[in-house]
Amino acid sequence: MADEIKKAPAPLKVTIDNITVEVPAGTTILKAARQIGGEVTPPAMCYYSKLEGSGGKCRTCLVEVAAGSTADPRPMPKLVASCRTNVMDGMVVKNITSERVQEARAGVVEFLLLNHPLDCPVCDQAGECHLQDLGYQHGKEGTRYQFERRTFEKEDIGPKIQLHMNRCILCYRCTYVADQLTDCRVHGVLDRGDHANISTHISKAIDSNFSGNMIDVCPVGALTDKTFRFKNRVWFTKPVDAHRDCPECCGKVTLWQRGDEVLRVTARKDEWGEIQSYDGKPGWICNTCRFEKKAAADWVIEGPTVVNRHSVISQGHYQGMQMPKETIQDVMSGLNPRLLMDIHDISEVNKIELSQLPGAATSANYKNESTKSE
Amino acid sequence: MQLTPRAKPVDRSPMTFLESLYLWNIIKGMGITIKHMFLKKATIQYPEEKRPFSPVFRGLHVLNRDAEGRENCTACGLCAVACPAEAITMEAAERLPGEEKLYREEKYAAKYEINMLRCIFCGFCEEACPKDAVYLSQTFAPANYARNGFIYGKHELLIPHPIEQPEAYQKALGDRQPSSQNVNQPIA
Numbered sequence A: 001m002a003d004e005i006k007k008a009p010a011p012l013k014v015t016i017d018n019i020t021v022e023v024p025a026g027t028t029i030l031k032a033a034r035q036i037g038g039e040v041t042p043p044a045m046c047y048y049s050k051l052e053g054s055g056g057k058c059r060t061c062l063v064e065v066a067a068g069s070t071a072d073p074r075p076m077p078k079l080v081a082s083c084r085t086n087v088m089d090g091m092v093v094k095n096i097t098s099e100r101v102q103e104a105r106a107g108v109v110e111f112l113l114l115n116h117p118l119d120c121p122v123c124d125q126a127g128e129c130h131l132q133d134l135g136y137q138h139g140k141e142g143t144r145y146q147f148e149r150r151t152f153e154k155e156d157i158g159p160k161i162q163l164h165m166n167r168c169i170l171c172y173r174c175t176y177v178a179d180q181l182t183d184c185r186v187h188g189v190l191d192r193g194d195h196a197n198i199s200t201h202i203s204k205a206i207d208s209n210f211s212g213n214m215i216d217v218c219p220v221g222a223l224t225d226k227t228f229r230f231k232n233r234v235w236f237t238k239p240v241d242a243h244r245d246c247p248e249c250c251g252k253v254t255l256w257q258r259g260d261e262v263l264r265v266t267a268r269k270d271e272w273g274e275i276q277s278y279d280g281k282p283g284w285i286c287n288t289c290r291f292e293k294k295a296a297a298d299w300v301i302e303g304p305t306v307v308n309r310h311s312v313i314s315q316g317h318y319q320g321m322q323m324p325k326e327t328i329q330d331v332m333s334g335l336n337p338r339l340l341m342d343i344h345d346i347s348e349v350n351k352i353e354l355s356q357l358p359g360a361a362t363s364a365n366y367k368n369e370s371t372k373s374e
Numbered sequence B: 001m002q003l004t005p006r007a008k009p010v011d012r013s014p015m016t017f018l019e020s021l022y023l024w025n026i027i028k029g030m031g032i033t034i035k036h037m038f039l040k041k042a043t044i045q046y047p048e049e050k051r052p053f054s055p056v057f058r059g060l061h062v063l064n065r066d067a068e069g070r071e072n073c074t075a076c077g078l079c080a081v082a083c084p085a086e087a088i089t090m091e092a093a094e095r096l097p098g099e100e101k102l103y104r105e106e107k108y109a110a111k112y113e114i115n116m117l118r119c120i121f122c123g124f125c126e127e128a129c130p131k132d133a134v135y136l137s138q139t140f141a142p143a144n145y146a147r148n149g150f151i152y153g154k155h156e157l158l159i160p161h162p163i164e165q166p167e168a169y170q171k172a173l174g175d176r177q178p179s180s181q182n183v184n185q186p187i188a
Helices: A003-006 A029-036 A099-112 A130-137 A173-181 A213-217 A287-292 A368-373 B021-036 B077-081 B124-128 B166-173
Strands: A014-015 A019-023 A060-069 A091-094 A161-163 A187-190 A197-200 A223-225 A237-241 A252-258 A260-269 A300-304 B061-063 B088-094 B109-115 B134-136
Touching: A014 A029, A014 A237, A019 A029, A029 A091, A060 B134, A091 B077, A099 A130, A173 A213, A213 A260, A260 A287, A300 B088, B061 B109, B077 B088, B077 B124, B124 B134
Parallel strands: A014 A091
Antiparallel strands: A014 A019, A060 A091, A161 A223, A187 A197, A237 A252, A237 A300, A252 A260, B061 B134, B088 B109
């Protein structure tokens, strides 16, 4: 009997949305679905494969188990959280093929949006927000909620990270980052129930060198980069892959540029919106790379980041475009055409080096500029 | 060869003396000319007199304020991303304490520019705007000799303050309803 347990367990066969896949024992349904990939994969707001213990909080990854296993083929009576349920041999899972799941997930999205402020026009996460995507996917971008939303007092948790507690959906990912990546955890979830909120204990500033990664793991705009605050919308910046020799981290990042200015530095994301792994190790980046290196000269640029063409970030990024040959010089025997107006001389935008500002631009930055037009 | 049943062969017989005077034809032609002197004129005296625009006319952009005179725009960039001509640019800034009467939300457009040379007046920006902050009015961009006069900044686009300049505000508003206080469009 004991010998049987020690033997390497045979791979389990699991069928997700009529696609059968073989996975090792101990794999969760979500991981098996990710192995298939595509639309079959349930969305996850709280589960993060690189953070131990995450998952089981948001309920967006609910799936229907139509048959428990070959040994016991009875269906599970309730929908289960796929990030916390391990597969069994012969399990039949329904995700997009089940109407029950779609309906339940739409309900979950509405609940997540219950107290979430609909301030996407202001929020820096808009365009790369998982909750925004999820809301639109399920047609729940509106709200039926007519009461005052739960709000928290604004809290300053340091000069680099902006906390908007009102936008938090309590996925706990950032606390796992604080727990598992930083030496001393100074931030966590305080209070209970409706009052639960992410906070630093006794308003301690987050000064660990890997604390910036909680910005990347945050699925909503609750934790955002203060050095990028209101600088630009993500879809107007152009993401490029870059690296540098960093003594502390892997140094592989995505730069979000505007012209040659580096407005923001983030870790590279994979297709699930999680931080990419290199040789099995998650590519967390340190705060020096994220917040201090805001010049293109600090980085070795590899090339444009591949952005899904359905993402708003790919809007207006004319990748692979071939510029037609300019023939005027040939025809005019080497003369340049007379430029009737250079937009950069007249335009009043792009006069301030936004990447050099430590935080959001304010009216003080524009004081000298504003008199010009009047 | 008869091509169609309606084809009429040209009468090439020589004119009679009466016909060669062209008298009847001149009277006929002058009749038409004189008739038009008494008909309603098709033209108007433009700068003094203006034609009414259709209610769906899409003209010059206006940056809207709410009833308290605060700017609606939060520089969300949806107008610029919707713009097929890429005519709109903006720069956002954070509202400081004490500026609550100027801007409605914590973020506002410090710079907002529309290149009227690029703009095709399609109205997508108005459709995209979640804050009722930009709309197309019923006037068009006035002519200008220089191109740089067509780069419209906030100075040119912003609607007059409804409390400080109520008359100018009403004139700019036209037939539109003033922007309501709680334009909280559901955008998840």
